[in-house]
Amino acid sequence: KQEVTQIPAALSVPEGENLVLNCSFTDSAIYNLQWFRQDPGKGLTSLLLIQSSQREQTSGRLNASLDKSSGRSTLYIAASQPGDSATYLCAVRYPGLSFGAGTTVTVRA
Amino acid sequence: EAGVTQSPTHLIKTRGQQATLRCSPISGHTSVYWYQQALGLGLQFLLWYDEGEERNRGNFPPRFSGRQFPNYSSELNVNALELEDSALYLCASSLESGGTYNEQFFGPGTRLTVL
Numbered sequence: 165k166q167e168v169t170q171i172p173a174a175l176s177v178p179e180g181e182n183l184v185l186n187c188s189f190t191d192s193a194i195y196n197l198q199w200f201r202q203d204p205g206k207g208l209t210s211l212l213l214i215q216s217s218q219r220e221q222t223s224g225r226l227n228a229s230l231d232k233s234s235g236r237s238t239l240y241i242a243a244s245q246p247g248d249s250a251t252y253l254c255a256v257r258y259p260g261l262s263f264g265a266g267t268t269v270t271v272r273a
Numbered sequence: 274e275a276g277v278t279q280s281p282t283h284l285i286k287t288r289g290q291q292a293t294l295r296c297s298p299i300s301g302h303t304s305v306y307w308y309q310q311a312l313g314l315g316l317q318f319l320l321w322y323d324e325g326e327e328r329n330r331g332n333f334p335p336r337f338s339g340r341q342f343p344n345y346s347s348e349l350n351v352n353a354l355e356l357e358d359s360a361l362y363l364c365a366s367s368l369e370s371g372g373t374y375n376e377q378f379f380g381p382g383t384r385l386t387v388l
């Protein structure tokens with residue numbers, strides 16, 4: 165059974181600071197890994213998809229790395245803004261998506 | 274381009290009844306997934322349909338079932354509702370091709386409340 169863990173559970177940073185969100189998974193036999201954000205009362209917004217053969221994926225201020233052998237992924241958000249405040253979820257394709265519990269981020273203005 | 278749509282937005286049922294939830298995928302997507310987000314349990318994978326067939330299901334009892342129609346829209350049925358079925362049910366779609374599993378896009382969800 166796949167277990168996905170996200171650390172920390174919550175994070176509060178001042179505006180402009182870089183964010184580092186961690187995700188770990190127990191079974192490395194994944195097809196891909198996807199990062200999402202969820203805003204209160206809303207659905208999920210896809211941020212980045214990393215295929216199992218890839219090591220890194222970038223989109224604007226977001227960069228995600230994947231180390232499949234060690235079961236880890238990290239999401240970096242550069243120069244955080246108050247609009248980045250949300251819950252960030254990591255999910256591995258296994259073959260449905262197995263989700264972590266999320267990291268709730270607060271960016272203080 | 275329209276995203277994934279779900280109906281209804283909210284659904285209130287009593288214990289023992291049946292609930293039917295609907296999902297329309299993004300145009301061109303052939304795979305539909307269902308997830309349950311219950312309080313304190315996080316998001317859990319329920320079902321995956323592709324090209325009209327059930328491809329995989331999560332660890333849920335058989336009273337959770339569904340189908341996918343020829344236009345790729347999907348329906349989730351929950352029979353013999355129990356109080357713990359109260360949750361946000363999210364639908365996602367993707368285009369799976371050539372053995373590559375692609376990005377899943379989520380709808381806004383249906384909030385099911387069982388009284």
